[in-house]
Amino acid sequence: MTSRDTILAAVRANQPTPTPGIPTIPLFERPPPRSLLDDFRDALVSMGGKFVPSLDGKPLDSLLKSLFPDGQVVCSATPEARGTRVIDRSTEPAALADVDVGVVRAAFGVAETGSVWLSEEELTTNALAYLAQHLLVLLDPEQIVGNLHQAYHDPRFKTARYAVLVTGPSATADIEGVLVHGAQGVRSLTVAMVPLPAVSC
Amino acid sequence: MKVGLFIPCYVDAFFPEVGIATLELLEKLGIEVVYPLNQTCCGQPMANAGSQKDAAGVEALFVKNFCDFEFIVTPSGSCAHHVREHLNAIPDTPEVQKVRRHTYELVEFLHDIVKAGEFPWAEFPHKVGLHNTCTTLRKLRTAKASEIDEPFFSKPLDLLRKVRGVQFVEPSRPDECCGFGGTFSVFEEPVSAKMGYDKVQDHHRAGAEYIVSADMSCLMHQKGCAERLGLDIRFIHIAQILNGSRA
Amino acid sequence: MRPINHAEASSHFIEAKEHLEFHDRRLWDLRLKRDRQAHGIPEWEELRNLASTIKEHTLSHLADYLEQFETQAKTNGAHVHWARDASEHNEIVYGILSGRSAKTLVKSKSMLTEECDMRPYLETRGIKIIETDLGERIQQLDAEPPSHIVVPAVHKLRDDVSEVFTRTIEAQPGNNDPHYLAEVMRRNTRPYFLNAEAGMTGANFAIAETGSFVVCTNEGNADLSANVPKLHIACIGIEKIIPKFEHLAVFIRMLSRSALGSPITQYTSHFRAPRPGTELHIVLVDNGRSQRLGMKDFWYSLKCIRCGACMNTCPVYRRSGGLSYGATYSGPIGIIIDPAFDIRKYSNLPYASTLNGSCTNVCPVKINIHEQIYKWRQIMVERNQLPLVKKEAIRIIGKVMSEPQLYRAAISATGLAIEHLPRFAIYNWLNPWGKQREVPDVPKQSFRSWYLENRTR
Numbered sequence: 053m054t055s056r057d058t059i060l061a062a063v064r065a066n067q068p069t070p071t072p073g074i075p076t077i078p079l080f081e082r083p084p085p086r087s088l089l090d091d092f093r094d095a096l097v098s099m100g101g102k103f104v105p106s107l108d109g110k111p112l113d114s115l116l117k118s119l120f121p122d123g124q125v126v127c128s129a130t131p132e133a134r135g136t137r138v139i140d141r142s143t144e145p146a147a148l149a150d151v152d153v154g155v156v157r158a159a160f161g162v163a164e165t166g167s168v169w170l171s172e173e174e175l176t177t178n179a180l181a182y183l184a185q186h187l188l189v190l191l192d193p194e195q196i197v198g199n200l201h202q203a204y205h206d207p208r209f210k211t212a213r214y215a216v217l218v219t220g221p222s223a224t225a226d227i228e229g230v231l232v233h234g235a236q237g238v239r240s241l242t243v244a245m246v247p248l249p250a251v252s253c
Numbered sequence: 254m255k256v257g258l259f260i261p262c263y264v265d266a267f268f269p270e271v272g273i274a275t276l277e278l279l280e281k282l283g284i285e286v287v288y289p290l291n292q293t294c295c296g297q298p299m300a301n302a303g304s305q306k307d308a309a310g311v312e313a314l315f316v317k318n319f320c321d322f323e324f325i326v327t328p329s330g331s332c333a334h335h336v337r338e339h340l341n342a343i344p345d346t347p348e349v350q351k352v353r354r355h356t357y358e359l360v361e362f363l364h365d366i367v368k369a370g371e372f373p374w375a376e377f378p379h380k381v382g383l384h385n386t387c388t389t390l391r392k393l394r395t396a397k398a399s400e401i402d403e404p405f406f407s408k409p410l411d412l413l414r415k416v417r418g419v420q421f422v423e424p425s426r427p428d429e430c431c432g433f434g435g436t437f438s439v440f441e442e443p444v445s446a447k448m449g450y451d452k453v454q455d456h457h458r459a460g461a462e463y464i465v466s467a468d469m470s471c472l473m474h475q476k477g478c479a480e481r482l483g484l485d486i487r488f489i490h491i492a493q494i495l496n497g498s499r500a
Numbered sequence: 501m502r503p504i505n506h507a508e509a510s511s512h513f514i515e516a517k518e519h520l521e522f523h524d525r526r527l528w529d530l531r532l533k534r535d536r537q538a539h540g541i542p543e544w545e546e547l548r549n550l551a552s553t554i555k556e557h558t559l560s561h562l563a564d565y566l567e568q569f570e571t572q573a574k575t576n577g578a579h580v581h582w583a584r585d586a587s588e589h590n591e592i593v594y595g596i597l598s599g600r601s602a603k604t605l606v607k608s609k610s611m612l613t614e615e616c617d618m619r620p621y622l623e624t625r626g627i628k629i630i631e632t633d634l635g636e637r638i639q640q641l642d643a644e645p646p647s648h649i650v651v652p653a654v655h656k657l658r659d660d661v662s663e664v665f666t667r668t669i670e671a672q673p674g675n676n677d678p679h680y681l682a683e684v685m686r687r688n689t690r691p692y693f694l695n696a697e698a699g700m701t702g703a704n705f706a707i708a709e710t711g712s713f714v715v716c717t718n719e720g721n722a723d724l725s726a727n728v729p730k731l732h733i734a735c736i737g738i739e740k741i742i743p744k745f746e747h748l749a750v751f752i753r754m755l756s757r758s759a760l761g762s763p764i765t766q767y768t769s770h771f772r773a774p775r776p777g778t779e780l781h782i783v784l785v786d787n788g789r790s791q792r793l794g795m796k797d798f799w800y801s802l803k804c805i806r807c808g809a810c811m812n813t814c815p816v817y818r819r820s821g822g823l824s825y826g827a828t829y830s831g832p833i834g835i836i837i838d839p840a841f842d843i844r845k846y847s848n849l850p851y852a853s854t855l856n857g858s859c860t861n862v863c864p865v866k867i868n869i870h871e872q873i874y875k876w877r878q879i880m881v882e883r884n885q886l887p888l889v890k891k892e893a894i895r896i897i898g899k900v901m902s903e904p905q906l907y908r909a910a911i912s913a914t915g916l917a918i919e920h921l922p923r924f925a926i927y928n929w930l931n932p933w934g935k936q937r938e939v940p941d942v943p944k945q946s947f948r949s950w951y952l953e954n955r956t957r
Contacts, residue, residue: 056570056582059738059786064563066794071556077746080543095763141776145728146694164753165764178727178775182720183693200764204749210710213576213773214727219764222720226635226651228658229526230678235634236686236693237720237767262901265947266911267940272947276955288951294901301855302894303877303886310902339874387856399535400813400861402544426528430815434854439932440890441852443511444819446936447520448854477937 079201088163088196089245095166096243099220100233104244112155112190112246119242120153120186128155129176130190132249145179154184154238158191158218159208161243164199167219168243171212178214182222182237189218190246254367255285257322259315259356261329261470262294268469274496275328275359281374281496282367289318295327297335300342301435308342316340320348324366325356328492330389330468331435333358338392359492360395360467364408371415374497378418381494382461383409384452384475386468387430395467399428409467409491416494424455433474449478453486463487465494503845503885506852509824510816513655523655524818527648531812533761534862541753550750552866555803558708558741559793565708565741566784572711576773578780585787586616593618593700593733594625596781600731602627602697606689608715608722609633610702611649611806612735612785614828630692632721634685641668647822649829650759650808655821689721699725701771703736704805705751709744712772713782716755716765723769730778734771739789739802751805754864758809792840797875801836803865810859810869816852825849832859836872839879847885850876908948915942 053061093103107115112133116126127148128135133155139148148154156175158168168189175181197203209215222237233239256279260272279286295315299308315336319325327333336356343349363369385407389395396407413419432438432448439445453475456464464486466472472488479486489498514520538544558565570580581596583589589612597605605627607613619629619640631637635652639645642664646652653661658676665671671684701722703713713734715722726732742748756765774780793799811817811831822830827838827846835853838846850873859869880886886894900906918926919942927934945953 054582055584055588058584059582059784059790060563060566062786062790063566063738063793066790066799067562068556068560068793068796068799070560071553074554074557074743074747075550077550077750078543099762099764099766149690149694167764167768172775179724182724182727199749200753201746201749204745204752209712209745209770210772212770213775215770215772216723217764217768219766219768221766223718223766224634224682225760226633226638226653227661227678227681228522228656229529229654230658232679232682234686235682235719235721236632236689236724260947262907262911263940266914267943269943269945269947269950273950276951288948288955290948290952291904293904293907296901299894299898299901301874301877302890303850303874303879303881304891304894304898305878305881307894307898311898314902314904387854387858391857391861398858398861400538400858402539402541428858430854430856430858432815432854434856436894437851437854441507441510441816442932442935443507443514444816444852445854447514447819448815449937473940474937477933477939480938481936 077201081198081202088198089193091163092161092166092196095164096220099166100223101166101220102240102242104242106245115244116153116155116188119188123153125151126153126155127151127180127184129174129180130155130157132157132190139176139180141176143177145177145183148177148180148183151180151184153186153188154180155188156181156190158189160195160197160206161191162200162203162217163196165219167217169203169215169217171208171215173212181216181218184238186240187238189241189243191243192248193245194247254324255287255322256324256326257319258286258288259292259295259319259325259327259332260288261327261332263473264328264469267473268490271328271469271490271492274490274492274498278492278496279326282369292318295332295335296340296342297332298435300335300339305342312340312343316343316349316352319352323355324362325352326359326362327356328359328467328490329470330358330386330393331470334388334392358389358393358395358467360389360409360412361393363412369412372495375495376417376499377494379462380420380422380460382422382424382456382459382464383413384431384464384466384471385409385428386466386471389467390428412495413465413491422459422461424459426455431471431475433471438474446478449474450482453479453482453484457484457486461486463489465489465491467491501845503847504826504849506820506824506848510820513821513824514819519655519657520819522657523821526654527812527818530761531862534758534809534812537757537761537763547750547754548864548866551754551864552803554742554747554750555865558743559739559799559802562738562741562793565743566738568708569706569711569741572709573782576711578711578774578782581781581783583783583785583787589616589735589783589785589787590618590621592783594622594627596733597622597627597698600697602731604628604630604692604696605698605700606630606632606692606696606725606729607700608702608717608725609636610700610735611828612702612737614646615787616785630689630696632689632693632725633717633719634682637685637689638664641665645823645828647830648808648811649806655823693724693728696729698731698733699729700733700735701726703734703740704755705742705748706736706740707745707748708741710772712770714748715769715771716767718766720767723767726771727775732774732778733781733783735783735785737785737789755805755807758807758862758864788841795840798836798840798872800867801833801872803867804833805865807864809862809864813858813862815856816854825852832869832873836869836876839876843883843885847880850880911946918942
């Protein structure tokens with residue numbers, strides 16, 4: 053018998069009396085006291101993220117320059133920003149080691165937690181979201197869902213190879229409970245509310 | 254109404270005033286109180302140590318002493334809980350089931366059964382810290398536990414609020430365990446003592462002159478700690494306050 | 501071998517006053533943060549019920565869900581291995597690494613790999629392992645096991661970390677600023693992420709419906725370990741399975757709220773299939789779980805999602821530290837899991853509890869922890885695991901209490917002893933109660949005597 057067979061046989065033999073099926077999980081939707089956008093902003097900020105409410109009519113590159121004046125190597129996985137480093141599906145993760153600022157567009161956000169959803173589609177090379185020193189995330193305010201129950205109904209979870217809910221920058225409080233940002237991943241995370249560009253025909 | 258009074262062994266031996274206060278209080282409320290003379294213990298120390306075998310004789314004796322009462326009342330949350338939930342070193346006969354169903358801790362009994370409205374003879378003009386013991390709080394559920402998301406309620410507070418003069422002060426960790434834990438107090442003495450020290454110092458810092466509780470066992474441990482620390486704080490059972498003790 | 505002596509270890513922990521005070525305060529603060537989050541969600545208790553229901557259903561159909569998970573994972577392009585026990589787990593992992601000539605492994609936190617004692621096994625076979633979770637790395641560099649499953653170095657103060665880093669990774673001596681120390685770690689670890697041939701993660705949840713697994717971190721170290729090297733190994737205990745993605749929401753909403761009092765971890769990562777041109781290996785591990793599944797009173801412990809809330813709330817854990825339990829899993833959950841691994845070694849652990857029940861109240865999956873602790877004590881007595889002194893003491897008390905005459909004689913004798921013996925005879929090494937407490941005063945008469953005098957004729 054293989055280990056697989058041994059384990060499954062032991063599990064079958066020992067399983068407790070089957071309990072009834074699981075009820076449908078409610079969505080626990082509540083009309084928010086304020087807007088989803090306000091909830092998202094407050095949650096993001098409490099998790100250490102930065103919130104930019106709009107581009108104010110200015111181009112994205114000028115936001116980049118104002119947020120990251122020293123940003124030498126800018127790598128954008130979205131065509132909306134011009135970077136100094138090209139990224140495509142053949143880019144090796146380690147090649148991104150010197151990136152100062154990564155720019156990505158999130159597929160959606162979650163108001164309950166201030167999270168943004170990214171997958172290999174949005175990242176091109178997954179490691180961009182972690183090797184860059186800073187991350188700028190574009191999010192369409194129309195693409196914010198209320199809570200995690202709603203988020204987990206999104207069909208893209210079942211097709212993405214890798215999907216991550218990112219909430220604020222990398223953090224740790226492992227040394228005497230002191231909160232430090234930029235533990236191993238990005239030192240800062242900024243979410244800028246930028247509507248999806250109009251599709252040109 | 255007639256009740257069988259169960260007095261835990263350590264109250265019998267070291268804090269008879271708690272038993273006396275319980276008896277007198279019930280009598281003041283018009284209840285006939287009978288104390289079966291051959292009672293000893295509920296079996297908890299042995300059962301909590303894991304030894305059903307050694308608890309069996311004690312539990313059987315308890316049932317024998319109390320099987321004829323419609324109400325069995327004890328000024329001890331941990332004993333009441335043990336009898337209701339854990340009296341299983343002996344077979345679960347109809348007699349045993351009856352005893353289990355009819356056993357009440359004093360506060361629950363006064364609040365839920367007697368629905369005691371007032372205590373006109375009582376006055377306790379002191380700053381008081383209420384210690385809800387872990388058994389009364391989390392097992393008998395006589396008050397809201399801080400971990401659970403539910404509306405506030407507190408049976409001991411409801412009763413104490415009817416006593417003239419009582420001023421409540423709250424420690425910073427109102428329902429953290431005080432560290433008695435029965436045999437824990439002896440077999441894990443270092444942590445037990447530290448927990449007791451922390452508890453009494455917390456109440457003391459909040460300004461409590463008295464710590465009141467529904468379990469004398471916890472108070473016995475806290476008192477031992479406070480005395481060793483030289484802390485100026487006193488300990489009293491809720492039965493004594495409700496019965497009219499002034500100090 | 502001697503059983504773990506929690507009480508003795510705790511007395512040393514308590515002596516280090518500054519460490520004790522921080523440890524207790526820090527973990528209590530996490531408990532308070534947890535409360536704030538829990539009370540901020542009106543459906544919190546309903547979520548706990550749902551989580552418990554989902555886990556109980558899954559565990560009672562575990563074989564089917566495991567098979568479904570495996571089928572899906574393989575369809576996705578992952579390799580699935582099965583390990584009956586810790587040694588098989590270690591052999592499988594070594595086989596994967598050596599098969600690809602991988603010499604360096606970066607890994608994120610996995611209690612399962614601690615449980616299997618994987619590091620020494622791989623290290624003696626020439627694999628360099630870098631723990632990338634900050635707390636785990638501190639402990640690795642200090643050659644000490646993690647003390648808490650979520651905050652592994654919570655028992656250390658900043659000076660301790662500074663000392664370890666100065667000794668091992670060239671930190672400036674005397675600089676104990678946590679920001680500086682974290683930066684030293686960041687710079688030290690980064691080259692390993694970039695150059696390691698393999699990365700390893702654990703998993704918080706594995707989803708049968710899709711063959712996916714989920715890893716929750718705050719540092720992003722799991723994502724780096726998994727997304728930089730070309731080989732990702734995920735070690736997953738078989739009890740981590742849940743049926744569907746929609747069920748995940750219930751757990752993710754409660755995991756970080758219970759563990760750290762934040763609504764979610766900074767990174768909640770879902771792995772379904774390998775990146776193109778890379779390999780994903782999943783190792784499903786039994787190591788006693790299937791056996792525990794068959795324990796009528798204890799299988800509920802398999803619902804555990806490793807949040808650590810029970811440790812944070814436990815007044816005993818906070819004052820003794822995770823290392824005093826001598827096991828990978830400590831605190832309340834450790835007490836009910838560890839004896840299943842080694843009943844003799846962990847025979848004292850069920851007594852390292854006051855049975856106060858706070859753990860049960862904070863557990864997001866409603867494990868009846870304190871009730872299982874109580875039941876383990878019965879097992880210890882039945883299997884004769886109690887030290888002789890304890891056993892005898894309980895037997896004698898049981899005998900005395902079951903006979904009214906003996907009981908009354910014992911009370912008089914105790915009273916006389918306390919009243920008449922000199923202090924040194926009462927307060928000495930034979931009397932643990934009296935070490936840091938006064939014994940009660942002796943009243944003029946017992947309740948029973950008073951009753952006889954005042955209420956009977």
